Amino acid sequence: MVRTYLLLAWTWLRASAQYPIPMITMALGSFVLNGLDVAAIWVIFEHTDALGGFGLAEVMFLYGAAGVSFALADMLFGNVDRLSQHIRAGTFDAVLIRPASAFVQMTTDRFGVHRFGRMAQAAVVLGIALPQLDLEWGRAWMIPVMIVCGLVIFTSIFTLGGALQFLLTDAPEVANAFTYGGSTLTQYPLTVYGGDLVKAVTFIVPLAFVNWQPGLYVLDRDDPFGLPHWLRFAAPAAALILALAAALAWRAGIRRYRSTGS
Amino acid sequence: MIEVDRVGRSFTVGRGRSRRTVHAVQDLSFTIDAGEFVGYLGPNGAGKSTTIKMLTGILAPTSGRIEVAGLDPTRRRTALARRIGVVFGQRTTLWWDLPLKDSFDLIRHLYKVDRDDFRRRLAELTDLLDLGGFMNTPVRQLSLGQRMRGDVTAALLHDPAVLVLDEPTIGLDVVSKAAMRAFLGRLNAERGTTVLLTTHDLGDIEKLCRRVMLIHHGRLGFDGTLDDLRATAPGEDSIEDVVTHLYTASPADR
Numbered sequence: 001m002v003r004t005y006l007l008l009a010w011t012w013l014r015a016s017a018q019y020p021i022p023m024i025t026m027a028l029g030s031f032v033l034n035g036l037d038v039a040a041i042w043v044i045f046e047h048t049d050a051l052g053g054f055g056l057a058e059v060m061f062l063y064g065a066a067g068v069s070f071a072l073a074d075m076l077f078g079n080v081d082r083l084s085q086h087i088r089a090g091t092f093d094a095v096l097i098r099p100a101s102a103f104v105q106m107t108t109d110r111f112g113v114h115r116f117g118r119m120a121q122a123a124v125v126l127g128i129a130l131p132q133l134d135l136e137w138g139r140a141w142m143i144p145v146m147i148v149c150g151l152v153i154f155t156s157i158f159t160l161g162g163a164l165q166f167l168l169t170d171a172p173e174v175a176n177a178f179t180y181g182g183s184t185l186t187q188y189p190l191t192v193y194g195g196d197l198v199k200a201v202t203f204i205v206p207l208a209f210v211n212w213q214p215g216l217y218v219l220d221r222d223d224p225f226g227l228p229h230w231l232r233f234a235a236p237a238a239a240l241i242l243a244l245a246a247a248l249a250w251r252a253g254i255r256r257y258r259s260t261g262s
Numbered sequence: 263m264i265e266v267d268r269v270g271r272s273f274t275v276g277r278g279r280s281r282r283t284v285h286a287v288q289d290l291s292f293t294i295d296a297g298e299f300v301g302y303l304g305p306n307g308a309g310k311s312t313t314i315k316m317l318t319g320i321l322a323p324t325s326g327r328i329e330v331a332g333l334d335p336t337r338r339r340t341a342l343a344r345r346i347g348v349v350f351g352q353r354t355t356l357w358w359d360l361p362l363k364d365s366f367d368l369i370r371h372l373y374k375v376d377r378d379d380f381r382r383r384l385a386e387l388t389d390l391l392d393l394g395g396f397m398n399t400p401v402r403q404l405s406l407g408q409r410m411r412g413d414v415t416a417a418l419l420h421d422p423a424v425l426v427l428d429e430p431t432i433g434l435d436v437v438s439k440a441a442m443r444a445f446l447g448r449l450n451a452e453r454g455t456t457v458l459l460t461t462h463d464l465g466d467i468e469k470l471c472r473r474v475m476l477i478h479h480g481r482l483g484f485d486g487t488l489d490d491l492r493a494t495a496p497g498e499d500s501i502e503d504v505v506t507h508l509y510t511a512s513p514a515d516r
């Protein structure tokens with residue numbers, strides 16, 4: 001799987017190198033566009049010292065960690081949201097006759113430099129935020145763990161959205177509500193939202209485990225919603241369950257694929 | 263080599279009140295032995311492509327059992343892919359934006375073809391199908407005839423035991439068509455590759471196929487040799503007339 005992924009991604013990357021200007025422009029564009037999010041947070045802190053009970057560096061840390069997770073998921077696997085285009089064009093048939101995972105073939109399709117822009121932006125924010133936090137180093141191990149769990153959670157949501165496209169051709173919009181919507185939601189401390197929404201993203205769509213719960217551990221903060229303490233260590237379990245559900249849904253989707261009539 | 267046992271495939275189409283079930287293939291059974299060259303005929307919408315898609319693991323059958331090269335296509339799709347070659351005349355299976363050569367290199371890796379075997383086979387196919395002039399051209403810029411030759415090459419680089427082609431000569435000019443036929447004939451005669459092809463071109467059938475299967479409204483209407491086919495309509499002289507006779511007669515037989 002990994003080898004096939006790298007092989008296909010590398011082939012597309014090389015092919016895209018023939019058109020470097022549009023690729024680099026797109027990468028820069030998404031870097032700048034996502035930079036506007038940060039600017040928005042900055043503006044908020046011009047008028048206040050805390051957002052949902054968290055200081056600027058803490059908010060930037062939560063933003064950066066979720067941002068890196070999402071950007072990685074989007075860069076590596078976000079392309080599954082174009083599945084219905086391939087189904088409608090009939091090109092998905094060709095994917096299925098190759099001795100390689102359909103998921104890998106879909107996600108690597110047209111891999112190019114343009115996918116790195118968002119990643120770079122999120123990494124820069126996280127890189128600036130981290131040294132400004134008064135981090136207890138004993139808690140820092142959670143940072144890579146939460147980034148990986150976030151990557152798995154976002155990838156699973158992308159995959160579920162992809163699987164849905166085997167059933168509904170207008171699924172991309174529904175799927176985007178969860179992926180891009182989820183990314184936006186995790187940009188801020190969950191305290192800016194209501195308690196019901198927080199429960200939903202803890203127990204239903206486990207977005208709270210992308211950065212919020214493990215983030216509370218890293219920042220050594222009490223849960224403002226009073227949810228159990230162990231939840232802040234539950235990110236790997238939540239990620240695993242969601243990934244399993246996504247894998248099953250994807251397989252079921254492929255089985256229900258009906259191609260197109262000629 | 264190919265075993266199809268009482269296979270059916272239906273699709274639900276439409277929404278709400280106009281919702282209905284289309285039986286694309288019904289109760290289809292046949293066996294193809296290693297080394298055969300079989301033509302699969304049928305009018306538009308008869309169920310040819312649906313059959314091919316089930317044989318290659320693209321579509322799961324709604325009922326019945328299929329075995330190709332010893333494998334169940336739906337369950338063992340990727341394993342089967344290494345043993346068969348597939349060509350769709352209507353759509354390329356190559357990577358649209360990649361140069362032909364890159365597509366072939368990818369195939370070498372994906373199918374884990376030994377480097378020397380790959381070089382030898384590619385050289386041979388390049389020669390036989392005259393690919394030399396457009397190896398570095400992206401697939402989307404190729405002419406239909408060039409693309410078809412590229413697709414056939416891609417389907418054969420891993421030296422599959424079975425080659426399945428869905429309308430491989432559609433839209434080709436007479437010269438390309440003749441070249442394609444000659445090539446497929448040799449492949450079957452010299453390498454012993456089992457070939458199943460669908461076509462609307464009866465010339466393909468007359469030149470190549472020792473056995474013909476005819477599907478109509480999703481059911482097998484005829485299965486036999488070319489001579490048997492002619493014998494079904496003794497009054498007609500040309501193969502076109504014989505087939506027209508069968509196309510129009512077979513629904514009444516059911």
Ligand SMILES: Nc1ncnc2c1ncn2[C@@H]1O[C@H](COP(=O)(O)OP(=O)(O)O)[C@@H](O)[C@H]1O
Nearest residue numbers: 258259260261273286306307308309310311312
């Ligand atoms: N994906 C699909 N969805 C709905 N109907 C389909 C689909 N694929 C094929 N059909 C229907 O099944 C029948 C057989 O189609 P097909 O196998 O493509 O015929 P052929 O290749 O012989 O022209 C047609 O009535 C076609 O409309």
Ligand SMILES: [Mg+2]
Nearest residue numbers: 262310311312
């Ligand atoms: Mg067809």
